[in-house]
Amino acid sequence: MKPDELQDDPDQPFNAEAFGQGMRASHGAGSRWTDTQKAQVDLAIEWVATTNDEFTTDDVWRRLWTRYGDDFPVTKGIAGRLNKAAREGRIRTTGRVRFAQRGGEHDHRQRLSVWQAGGTK
Numbered sequence: 001m002k003p004d005e006l007q008d009d010p011d012q013p014f015n016a017e018a019f020g021q022g023m024r025a026s027h028g029a030g031s032r033w034t035d036t037q038k039a040q041v042d043l044a045i046e047w048v049a050t051t052n053d054e055f056t057t058d059d060v061w062r063r064l065w066t067r068y069g070d071d072f073p074v075t076k077g078i079a080g081r082l083n084k085a086a087r088e089g090r091i092r093t094t095g096r097v098r099f100a101q102r103g104g105e106h107d108h109r110q111r112l113s114v115w116q117a118g119g120t121k
Contacts, residue, residue: 032075040068041081049091049117056112057082058102082115089118 033041044063048055057078064072085091097111 033073033077037073038077038081040064040072041078042085045081045085046090049085049115054094054114054116056098056100056114058098058100058112061102082113086115086118091115092118 041060041064044060044067048059048063052059060078060082061072061074082091086093092115094114094116096114098114100110100112
C-alpha cells in the first residue's frame with residue numbers, strides 16, 4: 001500500500017505534548033536492536049523518506065521486512081530512530097496521523113505520525 005492510500009484521521013488533532021512524551025519514552029527502546037539493525041532501520045527511514053512524499057512507520061516496517069526478511073525484530077524503538085532522524089533534520093513530522101495498516105499482531109490500529117523528508121517541500 002502506498003502512503004497516499006492510507007487515510008488521515010481528521011478528527012484527531014496533533015497533540016505535540018503527547019507526541020513528545022511518547023518519543024522520549026521510546027528513545028531507549030531501540031536498545032533491543034543490534035548496532036547493525038539500528039543502522040538498517042536508519043537506512044530504511046532514509047530510503048522511505050526519499051522515495052515517498054509522506055510516510056509512516058508502516059512504510060518503514062514494510063521496507064525493513066522486504067529488504068531484511070519478515071523476521072526483522074519489531075520494537076517500539078522505531079520511534080526513537082525516527083526522532084533521531086528528525087533531530088538530524090533528515091525528516092520532519094507533518095503534524096498529522098494515520099491509522100496503522102500493516103495488519104498482523106503489531107497493528108492494533110494505532111495512530112501513526114505522518115512524516116516527510118526534512119527541508120522544505
